[in-house]
Amino acid sequence: MTADEPRVSRAERRRRTENAVLQAARRQFAEAGYERTSIRAVAAEAGIDPALVMQLFGNKERLFAAAAGSSAAVDQLVDASLEDLPAAAAAHLFAGFEDPDRRAAAEALLRSSLTHDQAGAVLRDQVMAPAQAAVAATIGGEDGELRAAVLNACTLGVAISRYLLRDPVLAGATSEQLESVLEPALRAISRPAASQRAEDVDHLRS
Numbered sequence: 001m002t003a004d005e006p007r008v009s010r011a012e013r014r015r016r017t018e019n020a021v022l023q024a025a026r027r028q029f030a031e032a033g034y035e036r037t038s039i040r041a042v043a044a045e046a047g048i049d050p051a052l053v054m055q056l057f058g059n060k061e062r063l064f065a066a067a068a069g070s071s072a073a074v075d076q077l078v079d080a081s082l083e084d085l086p087a088a089a090a091a092h093l094f095a096g097f098e099d100p101d102r103r104a105a106a107e108a109l110l111r112s113s114l115t116h117d118q119a120g121a122v123l124r125d126q127v128m129a130p131a132q133a134a135v136a137a138t139i140g141g142e143d144g145e146l147r148a149a150v151l152n153a154c155t156l157g158v159a160i161s162r163y164l165l166r167d168p169v170l171a172g173a174t175s176e177q178l179e180s181v182l183e184p185a186l187r188a189i190s191r192p193a194a195s196q197r198a199e200d201v202d203h204l205r206s
Helices: 010-036 039-046 050-057 060-072 085-097 103-115 117-139 144-164 168-172 175-190 193-205
Strands: none
Touching: 010 039, 010 050, 010 060, 010 103, 039 050, 039 060, 050 060, 060 103, 060 117, 085 103, 085 117, 085 144, 085 175, 103 117, 103 144, 117 144, 144 168, 144 175
16 A cells, blocks of 8 residues: 555455455356355455455355345335335336346346255345345234235246246336336235225225
8 A cells, every 4th residue: 555545444445355255256156056156266256265255254155145135235125115115116126137237146146046945045034034024014014024925926926037937028028117017016015904994995985
């Protein structure tokens, strides 16, 4: 480091190292699959010691969860209000898959989760479950958990059909066309039962 270069904090160095590891992990999980990807290979590509990868992420399961989570980008979904939840869920669906720089990795990570039991369990328990629980809390009501699960199943089903199975109708539609169809359905799913009954009563009175 020269006198003219700014000093990089320890937190920033850690962030850069984590990003380098995640980038390498996403690529290797995408190309080699879950089973054949190793901590050592990811560390070698990131240019760091395997022990540091273990220090940062613990084990391969947690590394896969972090790689899948960074591709899924759940913050917008988790932080959405009830009113904004349908739009956030639709946007979440397209966040990784429609980005040319992230699409291949997002598809491969999803494929690994469907074809490898351990990878599927990691994605379900460490990535999807916390986000789904947050969405359930946002929805509320006696069936909030079920509504959150159905909402998640809808977006996941569209992702699988559009990006992995390449359904010609879904693959040929624009994201805007899909959102226009999805959002009303997601809005109906995400409305608590009590809210639906109140709206039905108001509609009858009017």
